[in-house]
Amino acid sequence: MPVKTEHRTLRVLLAAGLVLPALALAQGKKDEAPKKLYCWNENGQRKCADSLPPEAMAAAREEISIRSGMRTGEVQRAMTGEERAAQAEEEAKRKTEALAAETRRRTDQAMLTSFQSEDELRRVFSERINLVDNSINTARYNVTSLREGLVTLLRSAGERELAEKPVPEKLATDIRVRHAQLLYHSALQSSFERQRAELDVEIEDILQRYRQLKASDAPGARVAMDLPPKPRQ
Structure with missing residues (x-):
């Protein structure tokens, strides 16, 4: 091998010997x-x-x-336990509203052509009724529990003030938080109770429509109500 070629090869090997550890170190830092x-x-x-x-x-x-x-x-x-409970109730409220919209859609499409009796029609609403009733009961329980807890906290703060002792900041904060939670759940309870009352009105209105059409089940009446002709038996 020529001398120049040997020197060139040696320089390459020496350079590689210096560069490879540096590359390994850099890679190690990169992986950190x-x-x-x-x-x-x-x-x-x-x-x-x-x-x-x-x-x-x-x-x-x-x-x-x-x-x-x-x-x-x-x-x-x-989130705290109270916040998770509030989130669950909000989800229940959304489900209630979505179910209400779906029930209205189905009722408008097929109420009078799909049900042979009022009992069959009432069963369509049973799921909505149960869901709203359960939401009301849960909200009432939460309101009662929060109110009792707030009364206890207020009593503790009042006793300290009567004893001319300062009310700890944590106790004052707990009172404010519990009061805010009570207001929120009270409003939620009112919302569910309003939905329940509106649902009763809606059910009664649909039942009245159903009765009227069953009482006048004639082709002329069906055309006036924009319903398809009654299928032949």
């Missing part, structure tokens, strides 16, 4: 998880740490890159 800070509020104070303590797992927090100082993420706080 990016460092970040977690920042949250605790008792009115902002705290930050590179690892999240157990007591802060349910708190709302920001994630900040240590390398760039930029916020890279945000996690909402975990």
